[in-house]
Amino acid sequence: MGTFIRKSLGGAPADSPLHEELDGWARRARDAGMERDDVAALFA
Structure with missing residues (x-):
């Protein structure tokens, strides 16, 4: 269930x-x- 993001477009590393x-x-x-x-x- 869900999407697992391993990399980000932002500057902070995914880990x-x-x-x-x-x-x-x-x-x-x-x-x-x-x-x-x-x-x-909670995020809406």
């Missing part, structure tokens, strides 16, 4: 600490039962 933090957050959200629409609503 930056922020990327790791976001990946961890997404994993915890999924483990807590949040679905894609729930997460999308």
Whole structure:
């Protein structure tokens, strides 16, 4: 499920600490039962 981005058009590398933090957050959200629409609503 989802798109996995390995490279970025921005200047920050895809393996930056922020990327790791976001990946961890997404994993915890999924483990807590949040679905894609729930997460999308947080960014809308």
